[in-house]
Amino acid sequence: MHLTNYAINKDSENYVDSTEVGGRTFGSKRSYKTILAILEEEAGPQKVQKLQSEIHDIIIKSICMV
Numbered sequence: 001m002h003l004t005n006y007a008i009n010k011d012s013e014n015y016v017d018s019t020e021v022g023g024r025t026f027g028s029k030r031s032y033k034t035i036l037a038i039l040e041e042e043a044g045p046q047k048v049q050k051l052q053s054e055i056h057d058i059i060i061k062s063i064c065m066v
Contacts (some may be wrong), residue, residue, distance in 0.1 A: 009015055018027035027035075040048045045049060 016027040018029045020026075036048055036052070039051065
């Protein structure tokens with residue numbers, strides 16, 4: 001059976017339940033929106049836009065391969 005990291009980590013004593021404060025998720029399991037906000041703070045909006053564009057390209061190419 002395949003287990004994700006979350007399936008294993010949720011039983012850890014270090015696991016923190018996710019809570020949302022001001023539209024941002026905190027805890028052991030974060031939303032995509034929160035990750036992008038953190039990256040934007042650390043690297044700037046231009047790099048986040050480039051990252052999202054590259055992710056979009058990968059998705060399109062993966063669908064085309066199917």
